[in-house]
Amino acid sequence: MYRYDEFDQAIVDARVAEFRDQVARRLNNEISEEAFKPLRLMNGIYLQLHAYMLRVAIPYGTLDSRQLHMLAHIARRYDRGYGHFTTRQNIQYNWMKLEEMPDLLADLASVEMHAFQTSGNCIRNISSDQFAAAAADEIADPRPYAELLRQWSTLHPEFSFLPRKFKIAVTGSTIDRAAIQLHDIGLELVHGAEGEIGLKVLVGGGMGRTPLLAHVIREFLPVADYLSYMEAILRVYNRHGRRDNIYKARIKILVNDLGPAEFARQVEEEWAALKPLGLDPPPSELARIAAHFQPPVLDADAPVEIDLSNPEFANWVAVNTHPHKVPGHAIVTISLKAPGEIPGDASADQMDLIADLAKAHAQDEIRVTHAQNLVLPHVRRDALFTIWQALKGAGLATANLDRASDIISCPGLDYCTLANARSIPIAQKLAVRLAPQEADLGELKIKISGCINGCGHHHAGHIGILGVDRKGEENYQLLLGGSGAEDASLAKILGPGFDENGIVTAVEKVIGRYQSLRSGPGERFLDTYRRVGAEPFKEAVYG
Template sequence: MYKYDEYDQSIVEARVEEFREQAERRLSGELSEDQFKPLRLMNGLYLQLHAYMLRIAIPYGTLSSRQMRMLAHIARKYDRDYGHFTTRQNLQYNWIKLEDAADILAELATVEMHAIQTSGNCIRNISSDQFAGAAADEVTDPRPWAELLRQWSTFHPEFTYLPRKFKIAVIASEEDRAAVKLHDIGLQIRRNEAGEVGFRVFVGGGMGRTPMIAPLIRDFLPKEDFLSYMEACLRVYNRYGRRDNMYKARIKILIHELGADEYRRQVEEEFLHVKTLGLDPPAGEFERIAAFFAPPAYETGLPDEIDLSDPDFASWVEQNVHAHKQPGHAIVTISLKPVGGIPGDASSAQMDLMADLAEQYSFDELRVTHAQNIVLPHVAKRDLHTIWKKLDAAGLATPNLDLVSDIIACPGLDYCSLANARSIPVAQKIAQRFASLDRQRDLGEVKLKISGCINACGHHHAGHIGILGVDRKGEENYQLSFGGSGAEDTSIAKIIGPGFSEDGVVDAVEKALETYRELRTEGERFLDTYRRVGLAPFKEAIYG
């Protein structure tokens, strides 16, 4: 993984001291909250319902055991002994005191971490495939390109005050594990017919109030033009983005109004100019970055067989373990979705354990997934049973990846000042309703996602089943949507009808899934059946 040089470190340390002085001025009353707000947001600090929330950047979801231990330490010392992993591959602390914020950032800086550009109208944390560098189906490791984007975008003077926040994702597989078409810019690394590496460029996706799937803007962008083209894409947006109306300030709205063809034309025109500016790094600089992502020193000749005589272990392997490009190795997903738990939360003790496992069994590397789980990317198959036993003892071995209890949920009205309804209790009740692992496995892949407001931090638009909490005359009401996907078959979920109470939406989900069981054909997921038969039979079962 990437290691800071003296420039990275000095930038982060300078930002910490700058923010320390700003926080002290707020605490003394020299700055009002209105004056302090843009300063704290530039450092990932939000004022939520009950306390400050601090969002920590985890670029492209990759972190070391040392960094995970620091996150555990901060949870113990400054928060309530836990952290919340997010859909942007970041981590949030929900109970921060303002007087501690600068000290937290200073401690993070000692392990090459920060909260820069985790908030505000700037280019946010670059996300990527959680299996990057390990997946058998990738063209190349996408993380060096994500790191190049991180360095280019950090404190970019032209893009520090964009019309709205801006999110970029990079993958290198046909299977989309990062929802690239639902990003402001989504990049898919591929090879052309000549075998050259380049990018398929999607621009103008997003969720929130107006969900849209990004159109294809460039089918093949040569890698030599990568940064210049990104610069051109952002320049056109920055030039025309609606700063007069925050609801129309996203690039998806601009492209919708201009049309993809006209946006493409303007980007290509701008690109011809930008290319003359020398923004694209020399090959040697990219090679320097890529060297940090060299494959680990895998042990060769390891057995590929796994003893699955223990049925509980076998269930976990089947659901939470994926194929690795290196023989004798596997990718392990650690579920942060125990039945009755809060999706994405991990205690300091659990974080310490995951750090220990990464150090001992996964070449000192962990990944955060956009589905709010944790990955050990490089595990020898011979060690799987030992890892499972240790995870099981810590409540981290729930074998439910991509099943109905593997729910994405935002913090909702329990924490967030923007939320209209609670997300966490709904997620817990659904997981408890489907607590039987046999029942979950019979239902198969069901991606259920819950948001507590229209901002869609729980990605409900991309759920096979999506739930949106709204305020209806002072009461929490939950809208149910079907048919979304954040994978390579990207689609936006459709609202099925009138909303429900908290308990009512749990009942509705159960009725929908029982209807699916009755209607499915061999091998069909819930999403496949819904797409084949349409809404009518589900609506009839739910509403009568």
Template sequence: MYQYDAHDQALVDQRVSEFRDQVSRRLSGALTEDQFKPLRLMNGLYLQLHAYMLRVAIPYGTLSSHQMRVLAHIARRYDRGYGHFTTRQNIQYNWIKLADAPDILADLAAEQMHAIQTSGNCIRNVTSDPWAGVAADEIEDPRIAAEILRQWSTFHPEFSFLPRKFKIAITGAPTDRAAVKVHDIGLRMHRDERGAVGYEVIVGGGLGRTPIIGKTLRPFLPKEHLLSYLEAIMRVYNTHGRRDNMYKARIKILVEALGIDEFRRQVEAEWEPLRDGALRLPPETYAAITERFAPPLYEQRTGSVATLVRDPETDPALARWVQANVAPHKVPGYGIVNISLKGTGQIPGDATASQMELVAKMADLYSLGEIRVTHEQNLVLPHVRLSDLPALWRTLDAGDLATPNVGLISDIIACPGLDYCSLANARSIPLAQALSERFSDMTRAQAIGPLHINISGCINACAHHHVGHIGVLGVDRKGEELYQITLGGRSDEAAALGRIVGPAVPAHQAIEMIAGFVDTYLAIRHPGELFIDTVERLGTAPFKETLHAAA
């Protein structure tokens, strides 16, 4: 794992001191709320419906067991005993007192963590593949580039007050587990015809009010030009991005307005004087950061996840969990363990302080002290010996953390919605809980196969409903909470936006509609065909017929 150097630590310690003074002045009345708002947002502190919410950065989704214990401590001491892991690999606390905020940041800084640039019109937390460094299909660990981008973008003077917030995601594998096509900038690592590693640069993706799949700006960018090329993109955006209308301020609107060819022309022109300057990354810079992500010393082991599942000696309940929650590791004899935070009736992404401490303990015992946060609001232990899976499973099961549903229909992604968020139109949490109960039969869930439900409480799409296989958007119609459903979205390497099926309906009807869509899929799919593939093959017409039949 990356460890702070003296510069990193001094930077976050200074920010804590600054914010302590700012909070003191706000509490004394020396600062008005309007004056204080941009200062608190720079430190991830939002004012929500009931209290302040603090968003803590987890760069590229990687945590140590010590850091997880600090997050548990914050949940227990300063919140109501839990935290909420988000689709951007961060954690949020929903019940923060303003007077406690500086102490929380100090506790974070002591363990090399912060809340810097988790809000505001700046480059936000750079996200990545939660299986980075251990995925069997990986070309190169993308966290190395993500860390370089973190260092480049943090407090970048030119990009601290952009037209709008800016999000970057990077993946190092052909299988996109970072949703790079729905980010302002997405980076896909691959090799050119000579075998050299570089990036496909994708720009102008995003969801929210105007969902757009990103477009390829450059098919292959050599690694040494990463910072200079992204700097050129940011300069073009910072110059031309609209500041007169927040709904048209994202880079995706600029790319659409100019067209990808003209946008590319302007970026290339801006890049020309930068490409061989100070931002060109020498090999030794990559080497220095790579050393911080050196793989652990694995033991020589044998076996595979598939062999364990098929072994007649394996407990059937353990085999079901392994099949759903354990992914192949690049090192023989190890597995990537995905921990579901989506038990039946559980709030998606929520973890209690006790559960966080349990995961930290399991990381120390079985995963070399390392944890990851996923875009699906789950956790990962990336370095688990297959021989340790039975003991790990039993302990997780005792802590209500062994639901065997990762990637299945009850592994629902949901934002906090109207229960917490001042922007939301409808509640997401109760609907997610009801759906998880409706599809709690794990035997049937595995028969249904991979199927992603995403629920957003408003058009801002924090739960990425546009790219859910089944997407649900909460809307307000004359004070009534209704839900609009889309089908056919996906966020992987074949990213696509879902299509609306039918009018918005109350929550109980939405549940029945979704259940009907699943029944329709089971009736019309080809053998072994996934839900998303059935929708792509046949379109939404068969599913709309389900609505007409129900009516």
């Protein structure tokens, strides 16, 4: 994984020192809260319902054990003993004290981590495939390209005050585990006519108030040109994106208003003017970065067959592990979604345990997924039982990946100042109710947001739930048919909303109708919905 050079460390250390001075001046009332707000947001610090919240960047979701141990330390020392992993492959802490923030940021800097550009109208954390460099279906590891984007975008003077926040995802596989069609820019590594690696470029996706899928504006972009092309996209957006209306400020609105063809034409025109300026780094720079991501040397003779006589362990292996590109190894997903628990939360003790397991059994790597789980990417199959036993003892061995209880949920009204309704209790109730039957249900992705901003990705859920305010009461809309994968689609509202208990019952009715309609046990919910349409489910829910 990438290690800071002297420039990275100097930037982060300077920011910590600068913010320490800013906090001191705020605490001494030398600057007002209004003046301080943009300064703290530049460092990933929000003022939520009950306390300050800190969002820590985890570039492309990759950590090592010392960094996860530090995140555990921060949970113990500065928070209430836990952290919340997010749908942007970051981690949030919800109970922070402003006066302690400089020391906390200094602790982060000591392990090559920071929190800036996790807020504000700038290029946010670059996200990627959690199975990068491990999945057999991968064309190439997308993380070197994501890292080059991180370096290019960090404190970029032209793009620090965009019309709105900006999100980029990179994947190296045709199996889309990074939801690239739902990002401002989505990049897919592809092969060119001569077998060379380039990028397919998608622009204008996103969820929130106006959900849209991204459009392909270039089928193949040479790797040598891709930073200047990104610069061209951002310049067109920065020039034309609306600043008079926050609800129409995202690039998806601009692409939709101009039309994808006209937007692409303007990007190409801008790019033609930029290319001669020499903005793209020399090939040696990408090679330097890529050297940090060399795959670990794994034992190709490690045993493939393992003892699966324990049925609980065998089920966990079947559900929560994926094939690795090297025989005798596996990719392990650690569920942070035990039924009844808060989705995405991990205690300090759990983080320490996972860090120790990663160091002992997974080449010292941990990945954060946009589904709020963690991954050990390089595990010998003959170590799986040891790992499973350790996880089970810590409440982390739930075998529910992509099942009904593996629910994505935003923090909702329990924490967030923007929320209209609570998300966490709905997720907890649904997980407990659905867990006993989820093995029969197969792949079923349920996603919950507490407001229209859609941080819980409800529009990308096979079943989505959106909490809204209806005359001062929490009301929950039910949406069906979404997907954030390579078959991306946007979920549609089924009908009138429900109260907290009603939405749980409605989801159960939808699932009951699915079981009666599916063509066989292998047909997943999304495929049944696409085959029969919304009406049978509407009839089941509303009569």
